[in-house]
Amino acid sequence: MLDETSRATLEAFADTIVPGNKRSPDDRAVAGVSPTGGAVAAGALELIQWDATGITAGLDDYTRSLNDHAREYADQRGLTLDEDVPPFVALPFEERTALVRVLTAPGHPEKSLWVLLALFCYMAYDSAAHLHTADAIAAGHPGLAALGLPAPDADGLWRFSSWSYGRPLARLHPKTTASGSPA
C-alpha cells in the first residue's frame, strides 16, 4: 500500500504524462489542465502497483527521488513550495512538465528509470494494461474512449465488415514481379 505522500507524488507524475481533470476542487495531485480524465483517472496508480510491471517494489524510491528532484529544481529557480503537499505536487503543471523533461532527457543518469515509470503511466491511459480491454471499454475507460476504440463483438473479439475503399488508388511500381515483390 502506498502512503499518502507516495500516492499524491506518483499521481502528480502520471498527470504530467497524460494530464486530466481534477477529481474534486481540493485535488492537488491532478493539476486539472485538461477537461477530461487523464492517466490518473485511467488507472495509472492501479497499474504501477501491480507487481507484474516490475516497478512496484521501487515506488517508494521513485517518490523520494522525485520529491528530491522537485526540491532541488525549486531551489535552483527560487520557487517557494507549499509545504502542505509533497514538493513535486507543489510544483505548478508547467514546472512539473519541465522537470520531467529534464529527468527523461538523453544523458540524464536516471533517464531509464523515469522513462520506465512514464511508460506504465502512459500505458494505463492508452491501453488500460491493468484491465481486460473489453471490460475497460464497457466501463468507459477515459483513454480507450479518447482513442475511439469501439466495443468488440459479444465474444470479446473485434471484426470489421468494412475495411477497404475497394478500388485502385495508385499506379503500381513498374518493376513489380509476378509474385508482387520488388524486382
Next chain:
Amino acid sequence: MNSVERTDVLVVGSGFGGAIPAYHLAAGGAKVVVLERGPQLDPGEFEHDFKLGSSYTRIFDFVVGDGMSVLGGNCVGGGSVVYFAAMPRAPRFVFERRGSINRRMWPASISRDTLDPWYDRVAESIPITQQGWRDVSYAGGLWAAACDHAGRTANPVPAAVDTTACVKCNWMMAGCRFGAKQSLLLNYLPAAVAHGAEIRPLHEVQRISRGDDGHYRVHYMTVDPEDYRLTTGEGVIEARLVVLAAGAAATPVILQRSEAELGPMPYAVGRYFSGNGERLNTAVINEDRAREVLGLDRGDGTAYAAFQIGKGPTVANWDRLDGSLPEYTRYSLEQLYFPPGLGTILALTGGPDPMWFGLEKKEMLRRWQSWLIIFQMIEDDNEGVFGPPPARGNADRISQQMLGVGSLSYKPTANTQAAWAMADAECKEILERDGLATVTPWTNDLVGAYTVHPLASCRIGDDPRTSALDDRHELRGHPGIFVTDGSAVPGALTVNPAMTIAALAERAVPGIVRAARERGVQVTYGAPAPDGSTSARRATAPLASALLGE
C-alpha cells in the same frame, strides 16, 4: 555411462529459422528436439486484450538496449505468430550492398537470382497471397492515394494471410484467432511434429559446451509459464549438431555465453547488428482534406478515421528501391498499424517543440483513429554491438513478461541518420502536401531506435573478419553449429525480412544435412513442402545437390 539426454539435432528457437530446418531434418529421419523459450499457445488462446498477462504480452518480447530496442517473438512459432505477415522478396540491389565494410556484404554464392528458387520453396510452403486493391485496408488505401497524389507509385504488399478468413481486426501481434495469418503453426511446425520432432516450450537456452564423442551440450533453464522472471529448473541435452535460431537479439548472446567453454567466437558474433533501418513516422490525417484532396469516402461520408481497421501493413511505396541510386538513399515507405501500449508513447506531437507526453500528446491521442503510421526501412550501417551477456536469457527482465533490458548498443552513424532524415522528409513531402496531414517521426530519445526486424548479429559472408558464418551458415571455427535466423542475414533489406530469413533457412538445410551425415546422423534431404507440394523442390534440386556435396 552417460545419463544425459541425447538427440541428433538440437534446434534453438521455433521461428522461421528454427521451424524450417526442424521440419526438413525430422522429415529426413533425424531425431530433432526444438527448445523454445516462450510458451505454446493454441489459436483459441490468442486474445484481443491489452491486459498484461494476455497473449499480447505472453508471446512478445521487448528488449530495451542502449540506442536500440528490439521487439521479437517469444512463443512457439516465434516471429511468425506475432508478425504482420508481409512477405516481399528483397530487391536485387540488396544482395550487392557493401555497407560499412566497403566490399560486398553477402556471400558471392547468394544473389537474388540464386535465392529466388528458395523464395519459391517458401512461397509453396507458406501460402502467400498477392493482395489486390480490395484486400487493402483503409489505411493502406489512404497511403496509396497520398502517394499517387504526390506522383509516386504504391503497391499492395504480398502477405501470408488468407484474405477470406481475415476479419481485419488488426490484432495480429497477439496471434491470429481466426486462422487467417499463415504462421508457422499452420505449416512447418505441425509437419515437423508429424515427422517426430519434439518441441519443448518454456525452455530457454543459456549456453553451449562440449560433450563426449564430438557432441555439443546445450544448457537450458525452464521458465515459469506466467512470470518469465522466474525459472523452474534446468537441464542439458547433448546433440551431434546444433541449429541456433533464437533470433538476432538472442542468438549472439547464447554464443557469447558459450565462449568460455567452446573457445573463441568469430569476431562478428554480436557485432554488425542491423535494425533493418527501421523508423516510424506518424501522420495525423486531416479528415476533410483526405476527402477533398484525395476523394476518399468509406461510403458513409467518413473519409478515413480507420487506423484501427485492417491487417498490419497493406501498401508500400517502393519508388526508392532502385539499384541505380547510391547506397543509403534506397528505402521503402510502408503503411503500418501499431497498436496502443507498444510504442505510441514514442510518437511526437507536431510544432516547434515536439513532445512525447503532456497535453498536446493527449490531444494527438484523441485523434488516434485518424493516425496513419509509415514504416521506413532504410539501409543502416550494421552499427549494433552486443555487450557482455546478462545473467540469463537475452535480457534482465523487468516485468513478468515482455519487458527487459538487454546489452545491445547501437549508435547510428552519419549514413544511417542521413538515410532516416531523407525518408522522414519524403514522408512529410507526400503526406503534408495540400494539408493532408501533420507528420512527425517517433523519437529515438527514450528507448533509442526501435526495430521489429533485428538482423545480422551473427551473419553469413565470405570474409571471416566481418562474418561469423560461412555461406553455408556454419559458425566459423565451430563445426556442427549452424545459425539460420535473422542474425544470419548480412544487413538491412529495405523491405520486411521474414521472406528472406525463411528462404535463407531453406537454402541452409542441405548444408546442415550434409554436416549431420558427416557427424554420423542418418538423415536424407528432399522433403516436399509441408503440405506435400513438390513443384518448387524440383527447381532447387540442382542447387541443393551442390550444397549437399553430391
